[in-house]
Structures are given as C-alpha cells and as structure tokens.
Amino acid sequence: MALYKTEPLKCWPKAKELRLKYYKDYQEARSKGGLRWTGGAWSFDAIPAGLGRDVYNVTGEPYGASLAFDKKLSMECMEATEAKGWARDLCSYMRNYWGSMYLGKYAFGGEYPEPDFCFQDHICCSHAKWYQHVAEYKRIPYFCIDVSVGPYKDVDENRLMFVVNQMHESIEWLEKTTGRKYQDELLIEAVENELRSTSTWAEICYLNMNKPAPLDEKTMYSLYVHGTLAKHNKEIADFYEELRDEVKYRVENHIAAVPNERCRLMSDTQPPWGFLKVFRYLEQFGAVSIGSLYTFGLIGIWEDKPDGTWGPRTTPMQKGETITTRDQALRVLADWNLSKPEWQHFYDPNLKTKMMLQIVKQWELDGVMLHLNRGCEGLSCGIMENRHGIAEAGVPVMTFEGNMGDEREFDEKRVMTRIDSFMETLELDIMDESAAKASS
Amino acid sequence: MTEKTKEFWRWKEYNWHDEAKDPKDVETISAGVDVGSVSSQAVILLDGELYAYSNMRTGSDSPNSAINAMNWAMENTGLTMDDLHYTVGTGYGRVNVPFSDRAITEIACHARGGNTMYGPTVRTILDMGGQDCKVILCDERGKVKNFLMNDKCAAGTGRGMEVFADLLAVSIEEVGELSLDVEEEPPPVSSTCVVFAKSEASSLLRDGWSKKRVLAAYCSAMAHRVVSLLERVGVEKDFAITGGIAKNSGVVVRLERELKLTSLKSKYDTQIAGALGAALFAKALVEKQRKKVAQ
Numbered sequence: 001m002a003l004y005k006t007e008p009l010k011c012w013p014k015a016k017e018l019r020l021k022y023y024k025d026y027q028e029a030r031s032k033g034g035l036r037w038t039g040g041a042w043s044f045d046a047i048p049a050g051l052g053r054d055v056y057n058v059t060g061e062p063y064g065a066s067l068a069f070d071k072k073l074s075m076e077c078m079e080a081t082e083a084k085g086w087a088r089d090l091c092s093y094m095r096n097y098w099g100s101m102y103l104g105k106y107a108f109g110g111e112y113p114e115p116d117f118c119f120q121d122h123i124c125c126s127h128a129k130w131y132q133h134v135a136e137y138k139r140i141p142y143f144c145i146d147v148s149v150g151p152y153k154d155v156d157e158n159r160l161m162f163v164v165n166q167m168h169e170s171i172e173w174l175e176k177t178t179g180r181k182y183q184d185e186l187l188i189e190a191v192e193n194e195l196r197s198t199s200t201w202a203e204i205c206y207l208n209m210n211k212p213a214p215l216d217e218k219t220m221y222s223l224y225v226h227g228t229l230a231k232h233n234k235e236i237a238d239f240y241e242e243l244r245d246e247v248k249y250r251v252e253n254h255i256a257a258v259p260n261e262r263c264r265l266m267s268d269t270q271p272p273w274g275f276l277k278v279f280r281y282l283e284q285f286g287a288v289s290i291g292s293l294y295t296f297g298l299i300g301i302w303e304d305k306p307d308g309t310w311g312p313r314t315t316p317m318q319k320g321e322t323i324t325t326r327d328q329a330l331r332v333l334a335d336w337n338l339s340k341p342e343w344q345h346f347y348d349p350n351l352k353t354k355m356m357l358q359i360v361k362q363w364e365l366d367g368v369m370l371h372l373n374r375g376c377e378g379l380s381c382g383i384m385e386n387r388h389g390i391a392e393a394g395v396p397v398m399t400f401e402g403n404m405g406d407e408r409e410f411d412e413k414r415v416m417t418r419i420d421s422f423m424e425t426l427e428l429d430i431m432d433e434s435a436a437k438a439s440s
Numbered sequence: 441m442t443e444k445t446k447e448f449w450r451w452k453e454y455n456w457h458d459e460a461k462d463p464k465d466v467e468t469i470s471a472g473v474d475v476g477s478v479s480s481q482a483v484i485l486l487d488g489e490l491y492a493y494s495n496m497r498t499g500s501d502s503p504n505s506a507i508n509a510m511n512w513a514m515e516n517t518g519l520t521m522d523d524l525h526y527t528v529g530t531g532y533g534r535v536n537v538p539f540s541d542r543a544i545t546e547i548a549c550h551a552r553g554g555n556t557m558y559g560p561t562v563r564t565i566l567d568m569g570g571q572d573c574k575v576i577l578c579d580e581r582g583k584v585k586n587f588l589m590n591d592k593c594a595a596g597t598g599r600g601m602e603v604f605a606d607l608l609a610v611s612i613e614e615v616g617e618l619s620l621d622v623e624e625e626p627p628p629v630s631s632t633c634v635v636f637a638k639s640e641a642s643s644l645l646r647d648g649w650s651k652k653r654v655l656a657a658y659c660s661a662m663a664h665r666v667v668s669l670l671e672r673v674g675v676e677k678d679f680a681i682t683g684g685i686a687k688n689s690g691v692v693v694r695l696e697r698e699l700k701l702t703s704l705k706s707k708y709d710t711q712i713a714g715a716l717g718a719a720l721f722a723k724a725l726v727e728k729q730r731k732k733v734a735q
Contacts, residue, residue, distance in 0.1 A: 384672060391586060391673075399588065414572075417532065418589065421547035425584045 002259035003286075004212045011243050015223055018239055022056075022229050023108040029056040030113070035178060038115040038134060040127045041228035041299070042340070044145065046333055047170055048119055049190035049232050050182045058115070060130060062228045064093025066107045067100060068273040068405035076103060078406060091126040092375030092405030101134065117177055118142040119170070123346055124378035141177045143170050151347045152339040163334040164327070171326070184326045190232035191329045195301075195315040195336060197231045200240040202300035202312035207247045208290045209363050212256030214247050217267060217289035218279035219257060227299030260431055262286035264365045268356070269294050269373040269380055270404035275412060281419060285428040290363055293356050294379065297341025310358050313339065342379070349382025353389035360395050367396040367426055369419075375403035398422040449602030450497075451612045451684070455512045457484075457492035463519055468726060471513075471524045472718025473506045474546065475533030478570025478598050479684065480505045482513040483715035484524070488723050492517055493712050498570075502533030510539070526726035528718040532571075544721050546714045547576055547587050550682055553717030555582025557708040563676035566666065566695075566703075567713065568685030570598040573666060575673045582717070588673045590665075598684045600634040601691075604658050607638055608651045619655035619690030626653050628661035637661060659690035666691075667698045680704040682713035 009015075029036045034054030039045070041059040048055055067074045077099020082088060084102060086095065104112045115138070118131035122144050135142030145166045149159035175182050201224060208215050215223075223243060226236045249255075265282065267289050272278070279289055296302070303313040316323065316332055323329050337343070345352030360368065368390050373380045383399075390397045400418050403409035423429075463469060466486040473482045476498060484492040494512035498505045506529065514520065521539050529537030530549040537543070546567070554565040560580040567574045573590040590597070605612040626649075629640045641654050649657075662685075681703050685691050687710060696702055708716070 388672070396586070413532070417545060421545040421584070421587060424545055424548045425587070 004254055004256035004259050004261060006256050006259045009219065009243075009246060011239070011246055012222075014239060014242070015226065018226060018235060019229065020108070022226075023058070023106075026056040026058045027106065027108065027110065027113045029054065030116075035117075035180075036113060036115045037117050037119050039118055039120040039131055040124075042123065042127070042337075042343075043120050044167065044170075044333060044337065045119075045230055046187060046190035046194050046232035046329075047167060048174060050171065050184065050187035051174055051178055051180045052183070053186070057119075057230065058113075059229055060097045060127075061093045062225050063100075063107065064096040064405055065225075065270070065273045067096040068092070068407070070107060071274050071407055073100075073105065073107065074274070074405065074407070076105075078408075088406075089374065091130070091377065092403050094126055094130045096405050097130070098133065101137065114138055115140060117174075119174075121145040121147050123147050123343055126377060141173075143173050143177075145170060147334075147338065147343070148346070149338065151344045151351055155335070155338050160331065160334055160338070163338065164330050167330040167334060168327075184329070187326060188323050188329045189234070191323060191333050192317060193234050193237040194232045194333070195317065197227055197233075197237040197240050198299055198301040198336070199312045199315050199318075200237065200244050201227050202296065202302050204240065204244050204247050205291055205296040205300055206312055207244070207251055210251045211264075211364070212254065212258070212261040213264065213288050213290045214250035214255060214257060215290075216257035216279065216283075217271075217291050217295055218276050220291055220295045221271065221276070224295050224299055231299060256288075258283050258286070258288040260286040261288045263288070263367070263426060263428055264363065265289045265367050265369055266356075266359060266363070266365055267292045267294070268368070268370045268383065268386070270376055271371060272373075272402040272407070272410045273404055274407040275402070275410055275415075278415065278419070281416060284430045285423045286431050287366075287423065287426075287428060289369070290365070291359075293341060293352065293359060296359065297355070300341070301336060301339060302341055303339065309362055310355070345382060346378065349385040350389070352382065353386045356386060356390060357393055357395070360390070360393075365395070367398070367422065369422070370397060370399045371404075372399050372401045373404050374401065374409050375405045396422070396425060446609070448605040448609055448611050453494075453496040455492070455494035455515055457513070457515075457517050458490070461486055461489070461491050463491065463517060463523065468723055469519070469523055469525050470719050470722035470726060471510065471527040472549065472715040472720070472722055473510055473527065473529050473537055473540065474531040474549065474712075474714035474718060475502050475506050475509075475529065475537060476531045476546075476570050476714070477572075478602070479711065480509040480531070480533075481712045481715040482506075482509040483712050483719045484513055484517075484519065485716075485719045485723055488720065490708070490716070492519075493709070493715065495709065495711050498533070502536035503538045505533065506537040507539070526722040526729070528722040528725070530714050530718040541722070542725060544718060547574060548584055549714045549717030549721065550574070551576050551578040551584045551717065552582040552720050553713035553715070554578070554680055554682055555580075556716060556720060557682070557706040557710075557713055558678065558680040558704040561678045562680045562704060564670070564673075564679045565713075566670060566679070566681045568598065568666065568681060568683040568691070570684065573597055573669060575670050577673060577676060586673060588669060590669055600637070600662065601658075601685065601688065603634055603638055604641065604655070607641060608645075608654060610651060610655065613687075615655055616659065616688035616690035616692070618652050619659040620693060622650075622652050622656045625660065626657045628664050629654075629657045630661065655690065659688070660694050663691050663694035663698060666695060670699065675699060675701065677701070678704050680706070682710050684711050686710035
C-alpha cells in the first residue's frame with residue numbers, strides 16, 4: 001500500500017510539445033526568412049531577441065544532452081569528434097554537438113541547421129572555446145561576453161559595468177553583423193520574460209520542500225530544460241507559471257512524485273543522461289531525489305531572504321519597478337545573471353558547499369549523491385571539496401563516477417552497487433523486491 | 441611448467457575447516473559467499489563461530505564460482521547445501537549466487553566481518569580487493585557510517601599487483617617481501633594506470649633496475665594512491681586492512697609509513713572478511729526470521 005497518491009503531471013504533454021517546437025522553429029527559421037544563432041544555455045539570449053521576433057537559437061548543452069540520450073547517434077558524434085583529433089576528456093556536450101556539426105546530422109531529424117552567428121558568454125572555459133570553434137569551422141561571426149567578474153557577493157558598480165559595457169557592444173555588433181535594426185522594446189520584453197521564467201523556476205523548486213515532494217529530479221530534468229533553451233521566451237515564462245500552479249495543486253492535495261517517499265536526497269551536476277534509470281532505481285527504496293543545486297540553480301535565480309532562508313529572487317517587476325531603457329534592461333540582465341547560483345562556485349567551491357548545505361537543511365534531506373562527472377570540468381571542479389564539506393557537516397554522502405554525455409565512462413553495475421551500499425547506510429531496504437528484479 | 445609459461449599471478453587457492461567442531465551439535469548454520477571480481481570466498485559459521493571457509497579464483501561464471509567456493513568450504517565436513525539455514529551473497533557477483541537467500545553489498549559485509557576480525561574498536565576498514573579499493577568508516581557494531589571507493593581504474597587493486605607479478609616473473613605471494621629488500625626506497629612509478637605503470641616498469645628494467653627495486657616502486661605507488669583515497673574520507677583509529685593486498689607486506693608497510701599509523705592485525709584470513717560478514721548477516725537474518733515465525 002503506497003504512502004501517498006500520485007498522478008502524472010497534467011502539463012507534461014505541453015512540456016514535450018514546447019521542446020519539440022523549439023527545435024523545429026530553429027530548423028525552419030531560415031526558410032521563413034528568420035535568423036538562427038547558437039550559444040550556451042547561459043548566454044544572454046534576451047539580447048539577440050532585440051533583432052526581431054523571427055530570431056531563433058539552439059543552446060549547446062541541452063542539444064548535447066539530447067544527443068547523449070540517443071546512444072547510437074551520440075557514439076557516432078563522439079567518434080566523429082575524436083576523428084578530428086579532439087581529446088576524449090573535453091566537455092562531452094561539446095563533443096556531441098561538434099560531432100553533430102561535423103556529420104551534418106540534426107538530433108531532431110534532417111540536416112544540421114547551420115547557424116547565422118554564435119553568441120556566447122565566458123564563465124566556463126569550454127563554453128567559450130566551443131562556439132569559437134563552431135564559428136571558425138562554419139565561417140560565421142562570433143561574439144563572446146566575459147562575465148568572470150567574481151562571485152555575486154563581491155560584485156560592485158565597476159564589475160557590473162564591465163559586463164554591461166560588453167552587452168552594449170554586443171548590440172552594436174549584432175546590428176552590424178545581421179544588418180538589422182535593433183529594437184529596444186523587444187529587448188525589454190525578453191529581459192522581463194527571463195526574469196519571470198528564472199524566478200518562477202526557482203519557485204517551482206522551492207515548492208519541492210514540501211513532503212511528499214510533488215516533483216522528483218528525473219521529472220525536473222524534463223522541465224528545467226525549457227529554461228536552458230530560451231529563458232527569454234514568453235511561451236517558456238508562461239509555461240513555468242502554469243507548471244508552478246500545477247505543482248501548488250499537487251502540494252495542496254499531497255500528490256507525491258514517489259508514492260512511497262520515506263527518504264529525501266539530492267544529487268549534483270548533470271546526470272548521466274543515458275542512464276536516468278538511476279533515479280527510478282532509488283524509488284524502489286522509497287527514496288526521492290528532490291533536485292540539486294544543479295537543477296535548482298543552473299537556470300533558477302535565488303536570493304537569501306531576510307529570515308536566513310533561500311528563496312526565489314524577487315523580480316524588479318514584483319518590486320513595482322519598470323524597465324524602460326536599453327541601459328536599464330542590460331543592467332538588470334547582468335545583475336540578475338551574475339547572481340546565478342551555478343556561477344558562484346567557479347570562483348570558490350566553498351560557496352557551493354554552503355548552498356548545498358542550505359538545501360539539505362531547508363529541504364530536510366537525508367543524504368546527498370554526488371556525480372563525479374567526467375564530462376563537465378566546470379561543474380565538477382571542486383566537487384570532492386564539496387563532498388568533504390558535506391560529510392563534515394554530518395550529512396551522509398556518496399559519490400559515483402560517470403559522464404553526462406559519454407556513456408563509455410559510465411559503469412552501470414558499479415554505480416548500482418554503490419547506490420545499494422548507500423541505501424544500506426541509510427538503513428533502507430528495497431520496498432518491492434519483484435519490482436526491483438523486473439527493473440534490474 | 442617452464443619459466444616462460446608459468447603464470448606468476450596465480451595465487452594459491454585453499455580451504456579449511458575446524459575439525460574440533462561438529463555441525464550436528466548446533467542450532468544455526470549460516471553461510472556467506474563473496475563473489476569478487478578476482479577471487480571468491482565462502483564462509484560457514486556454526487552458531488556464529490567460524491567453522492569452515494574456502495578461497496579460490498573467480499571464474500568467468502559467477503553462479504558456478506559461488507557454487508564451487510561453497511562446495512569446497514563444505515569439503516570433508518559432511519555438510520551439503522541443504523544443511524545451510526541461511527546464506528547471504530555478497531561481492532560484485534552477489535545477485536548471481538543461486539543458493540543465497542539474500543544479497544547484501546560488500547561494503548556492509550566488510551564492515552561487519554572486519555568488526556569480528558579486528559574487534560569493535562575498528563573504525564576504518566580499507567578493503568583492497570581485486571578490482572576496487574574501498575575505505576569504510578564504521579561504528580562499534582560494524583555498521584557502515586561512510587564509505588568511498590576508488591575511481592574507475594585498476595591502479596591500487598589486486599589485479600594491478602597480479603599484472604606486475606607476471607611482468608617481473610615473481611610469484612605474487614613473494615612480491616611484498618621482495619619489494620622491502622631494497623637498500624634505498626625508489627621513487628614510485630606512475631600511480632594513475634596499471635597499463636602505464638607496466639610500460640614504465642618495462643623501461644626501468646631496460647634501464648638496469650633490479651626486479652626488487654621495480655617492485656618497491658610499484659608497491660610504493662600503490663600505497664600512495666590508496667593513502668590519497670583514505671585521506672579523502674579521513675582515517676579514524678583503529679584502522680584495519682582486509683582483502684588480498686592486506687597480505688602484501690610491501691604495500692602494507694609503506695601504507696602505514698605514509699599514514700604514520702599501524703594497522704590492526706588479526707588471526708583471521710584477511711581475504712574472508714566479506715564472506716564472514718555475509719555469514720554473520722545470515723545468522724542475524726535467520727534468527728529474525730525464526731522469531732517472526734514463533735510470534
């Protein structure tokens with residue numbers, strides 16, 4: 001007998017439809033006279049939005065993850081990239097993406113749709129080089145904004161202006177490169193959408209503090225992704241509000257993601273995309289992964305509240321402020337993004353440990369599973385220091401080795417054994433042996 | 441077998457039973473079988489006391505390895521599989537033990553077995569197995585508090601040592617002692633990969649290094665790698681080592697030297713820790729089952 005009732009998310013089909021529409025819009029943009037650009041999920045996508053409503057982007061990381069999920073195509077892409085002489089220990093999203101470009105194959109069918117330009121920012125070293133190579137290989141223009149001004153707690157006017165000035169330059173560059181006239185009202189609209197979508201996503205994650213958790217992390221992966229695709233997009237912002245309302249409904253009606261929830265965990269960094277069954281395996285023990293700093297803070301924007309808790313960052317609109325000028329929009333956009341949780345630990349792993357422990361405390365977790373992700377240098381750097389800090393705080397923690405996008409580096413049996421051991425230390429048995437056998 | 445065809449990595453297999461004990465006089469016969477990647481062990485307990493065990497190489501077939509190990513442990517005891525009241529399987533092949541009543545991970549079993557082998561003061565157990573290396577922190581009852589395993593790499597594992605024994609044509613049982621017979625400690629070889637360490641060792645031999653010196657360099661590299669794993673978790677006293685490498689003095693001495701710590705010694709065979717823990721779990725589980733039936 002399950003402890004809680006459960007039911008599928010009502011907005012699940014819409015989430016799927018939006019994602020597929022995104023990739024199709026990009027594919028068809030040029031044939032409709034529109035523009036296509038590419039860059040990372042962390043790029044300032046609200047800025048190219050000022051070029052017109054017919055401008056579409058594809059962000060590299062979710063695209064690399066989509067490729068990773070198709071194991072056969074991913075292997076072809078990896079091999080194509082390695083055949084060009086690139087090392088196997090580079091970012092696996094990047095290797096998937098480049099492979100798709102070299103092979104001319106699009107993960108969503110047809111030929112690789114060539115972008116008109118690359119628009120990127122530089123916090124992760126791989127990210128900057130990724131699109132530099134795309135630009136050189138495809139002979140297309142490339143602009144990159146350096147955002148490495150230090151952690152948000154140290155950001156002052158000078159540091160902020162370092163980013164804002166580059167944003168102004170990027171608009172001049174976009175006009176020159178595309179020959180289009182830039183429209184500030186579209187920029188302002190896109191910035192407001194981004195503030196709305198990223199704050200609402202944080203609100204959704206915040207609701208997962210409830211017991212039972214209304215969402216599990218495997219499901220959250222299919223939902224946070226919209227923010228990584230086009231956080232500036234009105235459809236995405238609207239979708240997150242609809243999702244938030246449904247999650248609220250689930251909380252009010254005690255609808256659980258995992259009907260036998262008796263243990264709450266969190267993970268870290270990107271998962272091994274070809275092996276998401278790890279999360280379903282946890283469910284047999286009554287364990288739910290309620291998310292992670294990664295799912296919460298890769299796109300979600302958070303702030304410290306006056307009572308010492310961590311919560312969704314209040315948008316300027318919620319404070320009653322109105323954005324009216326280009327400069328104001330860019331300042332807000334820069335400041336907002338510099339407070340992104342997942343940008344903080346590029347400067348100091350202790351900042352990450354602190355945020356993780358805040359989640360452990362506030363979301364009342366029983367343990368932490370850290371993915372030592374060989375595929376992402378940026379997010380894995382310092383992860384053993386995080387482990388140390390979490391263990392020192394008395395929180396049970398396990399590590400498992402893998403790669404978000406290269407299945408050759410994931411040993412499924414070995415990882416499951418570690419999970420079994422971790423569950424034993426948490427004194428959890430498999431609740432339904434027959435289900436366990438069926439899935440093993 | 442000639443020197444050229446001799447396989448130096450092949451360690452000796454064995455079984456043992458306590459002739460002073462009689463399985464007919466006991467209430468509970470519990471058993472544990474640890475099917476590891478390189479070796480398999482079976483342990484039989486009579487009312488929780490060690491009665492018999494075997495230690496042999498794991499073949500390509502996990503179920504057969506488990507059966508063979510248990511049959512060998514029962515050899516000349518008069519016991520058959522039907523006499524075992526409860527059996528727990530452990531090790532990487534634990535889910536493929538056809539006669540087990542339950543599977544428990546080797547981490548939990550090593551902690552439990554180590555607790556019996558070294559006593560309740562042991563807090564850190566280093567299990568140096570065939571293909572992995574685990575650091576287990578446990579409490580006074582042998583319950584796991586925390587653990588960490590090595591990365592996906594054979595350096596610092598028993599299989600790595602076997603590869604070296606073969607390369608240098610030195611019997612695996614002699615590696616440890618020979619490695620200590622050097623006038624001066626050489627710098628360690630590469631500790632990141634067995635394959636690279638092996639090619640480095642070949643170069644050193646070509647440069648005129650003695651076998652003993654090369655062995656010393658490899659044992660030192662292995663100890664150093666394991667120390668870095670231990671330091672990640674933090675070693676709490678008392679400290680003990682289980683698994684096949686615990687029998688290699690060349691690694692153990694260097695490990696203790698780097699840690700500035702002496703490991704506990706035991707009268708038990710260090711390789712049976714996992715199977716012993718499994719058999720102890722089996723005893724507890726069958727007793728729990730009987731209580732439930734009685735209620």
